Amino acid sequence: MAELDQVSAPFKVYQCLTCGFLYNEEVGAPDEGLPPGTRWTDIPEDWICPGCGTPKSDFDMVEVDPT
Numbered sequence: 001m002a003e004l005d006q007v008s009a010p011f012k013v014y015q016c017l018t019c020g021f022l023y024n025e026e027v028g029a030p031d032e033g034l035p036p037g038t039r040w041t042d043i044p045e046d047w048i049c050p051g052c053g054t055p056k057s058d059f060d061m062v063e064v065d066p067t
Helices: 002-008
Strands: 013-016 022-024 059-062
Antiparallel strands (some): 013 059
16 A cells, blocks of 8 residues: 555655755656656665765755646
């Protein structure tokens, strides 16, 4: 059931606190091996920011206006 909730949940955007890189779940990061639709929770904990090398643990969710 939780997996179904994740599929229907809106996509979110996460921002690196160090360099400002944005990870958008809807877009993914294909150059980093993360296809569109990859949820933040599905990214390995040892993933690092492609912009500056900051670990995933130093990212924060950013609310964005969908319009």
